[in-house]
Amino acid sequence: DTAVSQTPKYLVTQMGNDKSIKCEQNLGHDTMYWYKQDSKKFLKIMFSYNNKELIINETVPNRFSPKSPDKAHLNLHINSLELGDSAVYFCASSQDRRAVPGELFFGEGSRLTVL
């Protein structure tokens, strides 16, 4: 069983479209994250949710909207896609942000290509 799973793995779309990436974790963790990895492999946190509550919201365009229907799921919706949104988006989870700080479990990533 995959601990942190993301769908889709690959996404190719046109500029201006709206797309979503879904993430689910079966580890029973309380905290989930979205990270963006650019073409130079630089990883930057975008959002973090703890028990469905938004706790980290970095300087991300408001075209990006995370949604956490329950603590096992964290989805990312992107409106009006731009070329610069092309990247690999990683979902991650951690058991408790205080108990084991920073020990994240990552999904395999969703590669988004905007044409």
Add this chain to the structure above:
Amino acid sequence: AQSVTQPDIHITVSEGASLELRCNYSYGATPYLFWYVQSPGQGLQLLLKYFSGDTLVQGIKGFEAEFKRSQSSFNLRKPSVHWSDAAEYFCAARFGNEKLTFGTGTRLTIIP
């Protein structure tokens, strides 16, 4: 400002040789420190972590790292690399807030 620096973008090592990947941080105290590995097309996997105590920590896959407060460093080492160790390696730190800050990564190439 709080930051994590990996000075080496790309390192090439012969199979069987020893390896050291460098990581430095900038912070007024000791952060929580981590090394992650990313194999091609995969997510990141935790190799090891340092919170406090013994400054030499052992991780998975035969890796170890040493925390040196005087140098603000947390270098990753392996005595003998295998071809399967070829990957991208990320040092990361948590500076007391909620966020995990990653370095820019070091790509490791193994030659026969």
